[in-house]
Amino acid sequence: MTTGEARAIAPARPDAAPDTPSSTPPNTAPDTAPDTAPNTAPTTAPDTAPRGLVGLYRRLSGLVAGPAADAQAVTTVMAGELGVLAAVVGPAGEVLAAAAPGTGPAEASALVRAEARTAVWPRTLDVAAGVGRALRVPGPGHLVQVVAPVLLGREVPAFVLAEEDTTARDRPDALAGDDALLLVAEHAATVVGVLAGRDRVLATAAGQVRGDLVSGLLLDRARDADQAAQWAEHLGYDHGVAHRVVVVSPDDDAAHGAGPASLLGDAEEHLLAAAPTALTVVRDTETVAVVPEAADPGAVGAACARRLARGRVPDPDAHWPVTVAVGGTVREPGEIATSYDQARRTLVAARRLGRSGRVLRFDDLGVHRLLLQIPDPEAARAFAHEVLGRLATDRSERTVELLRTLARYFLEDGSPQRVAKALNVHPNTVGYRLRRAEEQSGLDLDAYRDRLAAQVALEILGEMEA
Numbered sequence: 001m002t003t004g005e006a007r008a009i010a011p012a013r014p015d016a017a018p019d020t021p022s023s024t025p026p027n028t029a030p031d032t033a034p035d036t037a038p039n040t041a042p043t044t045a046p047d048t049a050p051r052g053l054v055g056l057y058r059r060l061s062g063l064v065a066g067p068a069a070d071a072q073a074v075t076t077v078m079a080g081e082l083g084v085l086a087a088v089v090g091p092a093g094e095v096l097a098a099a100a101p102g103t104g105p106a107e108a109s110a111l112v113r114a115e116a117r118t119a120v121w122p123r124t125l126d127v128a129a130g131v132g133r134a135l136r137v138p139g140p141g142h143l144v145q146v147v148a149p150v151l152l153g154r155e156v157p158a159f160v161l162a163e164e165d166t167t168a169r170d171r172p173d174a175l176a177g178d179d180a181l182l183l184v185a186e187h188a189a190t191v192v193g194v195l196a197g198r199d200r201v202l203a204t205a206a207g208q209v210r211g212d213l214v215s216g217l218l219l220d221r222a223r224d225a226d227q228a229a230q231w232a233e234h235l236g237y238d239h240g241v242a243h244r245v246v247v248v249s250p251d252d253d254a255a256h257g258a259g260p261a262s263l264l265g266d267a268e269e270h271l272l273a274a275a276p277t278a279l280t281v282v283r284d285t286e287t288v289a290v291v292p293e294a295a296d297p298g299a300v301g302a303a304c305a306r307r308l309a310r311g312r313v314p315d316p317d318a319h320w321p322v323t324v325a326v327g328g329t330v331r332e333p334g335e336i337a338t339s340y341d342q343a344r345r346t347l348v349a350a351r352r353l354g355r356s357g358r359v360l361r362f363d364d365l366g367v368h369r370l371l372l373q374i375p376d377p378e379a380a381r382a383f384a385h386e387v388l389g390r391l392a393t394d395r396s397e398r399t400v401e402l403l404r405t406l407a408r409y410f411l412e413d414g415s416p417q418r419v420a421k422a423l424n425v426h427p428n429t430v431g432y433r434l435r436r437a438e439e440q441s442g443l444d445l446d447a448y449r450d451r452l453a454a455q456v457a458l459e460i461l462g463e464m465e466a
Contacts, residue, residue, distance in 0.1 A: 087099075
C-alpha cells in the first residue's frame with residue numbers, strides 16, 4: 001500500500017462538517033497532518049533496490065527476444081544503466097563488444113584494450129572460468145573490476161567485464177550497493193551465453209539446410225534442371241565456371257563419423273581452407289566437395305589428405321589415412337551428380353587397384369572406366385589370371401620381375417631400348433625376359449589379340465602404372 005493510499009482512507013477531522021467540502025484535494029493529506037501519523041510512513045523504501053535490480057535484469061533478459069540483439073547490446077544496457085565501462089572479451093582478452101557512458105563502441109573498445117595492459121582482470125579470466133562465477137578484483141586507484149564467465153555448456157567462449165570508479169559512482173538509488181555490479185555482470189554473462197547459443201543453433205540449422213542442398217545436387221534429387229539451378233544459386237555455385245567433385249574417404253572404417261573432431265569433419269575444414277568457394281558436405285563415410293576447376297581439385301584433395309595425415313600416420317609424406325577421388329569436369333548444376341558418380345567409381349577403382357591413400361582422377365582411369373562396369377570384381381581377376389597364367393599367380397621374385405618387364409614393354413609402346421633404359425638393364429636382358437614371360441603365360445606378343453588381352457589383364461591387376 002502506498003503513502004497516498006494510506007492518507008486517502010484516514011478518518012476525517014472532527015471539526016469538519018460532513019456536507020462541507022474540504023479545502024484539501026481528495027487523496028491528499030492536509031498540511032497540518034502530524035509527521036508521526038502512523039499511515040504516513042513510507043512503505044516503498046525497503047523494496048527500492050530489489051525492484052531496480054529486477055528491472056535491469058528484465059531489460060537484459062528482454063534482449064534475447066530481439067532477433068538483432070548481440071553482445072554489443074548487452075554492454076550498451078550495462079553502461080547506460082550503471083554508468084560503467086562494460087565489455088565482452090574473448091578468452092585471450094580480445095574485445096568483442098564494449099560500451100561506456102558518453103563514448104561510442106570504438107572508443108570504449110580502445111579503453112578496454114588500454115586497461116588490459118595494466119589492469120588485473122586479464123589474469124583473472126582463467127580463474128573465473130575455473131570457478132564458473134563472477135569475480136571482483138581491485139583495479140588501479142579506486143577502480144573496481146568484475147569478470148563474469150560466459151558459460152555455454154562446458155565451454156567458456158567469452159567473459160563479461162565491468163569497471164567503475166567507486167569514488168565517482170553515479171548510479172540510480174535503485175541500483176546502489178557494492179554487489180549490484182557483480183550481480184548485473186553475472187546476469188549479463190548469462191544473457192550473452194543465451195545469445196551465443198541461439199546463434200550457434202541458427203548456424204547449425206543453416207548449415208544443415210546447406211548440406212541438404214549440396215547432397216540433393218550430388219544425388220540428383222532436384223525435380224528438374226530449373227530446381228537444380230535454384231539450389232545451386234542459393235549455395236553460391238557459379239554456373240559459368242567448370243567444377244569437379246572431390247571425394248575424400250578414410251581407408252579405416254573405424255575413422256568414419258561426422259563429428260567436428262572426426263577425420264571427416266577435419267577433412268571438410270581442410271578442403272574449405274584450400275578452396276574457400278567449394279561446396280562441401282560430410283556424408284556417412286566420406287567428405288565431398290564441389291571444387292572450381294581453377295583451384296585444381298586434385299591439388300585441393302592432396303592438400304587436404306596431407307593435413308589429415310599429420311599426427312595420424314608415422315610418415316605423412318609416404319602414406320595418407322584417406323583416399324582422394326576426383327570426378328570429371330561439369331558446368332551446369334544438373335551435371336554435378338554425374339561428376340560425383342565418377343568420383344565414387346574412381347574411389348572403387350583406387351581400392352581395387354591397391355592405390356588407397358593416394359589421389360586418383362577419373363580422367364586417368366583409362367580402360368578401368370569400362371572395367372568398373374563389371375559387377376563382379378572376381379570375374380575380372382579370373383580373366384587376368386587366365387590370360388597371364390603363372391605370371392599372375394607365382395609371386396616369386398623372378399616371376400614378378402617378368403611381369404613388371406612385360407608391363408613396361410606395353411607402356412613403352414613395344415620398344416625394348418626404352419624398356420632397357422627405364423629398367424636400367426641391357427636390351428638383351430629385356431628380350432630374354434619377354435621370351436620367358438611368353439613361355440610362362442602362353443602369350444604370343446606378336447599377335448594383336450594376345451597383346452590386347454595381356455594389357456587388359458595387367459590393368460586389372462594394377463600393374464600398368466607409369
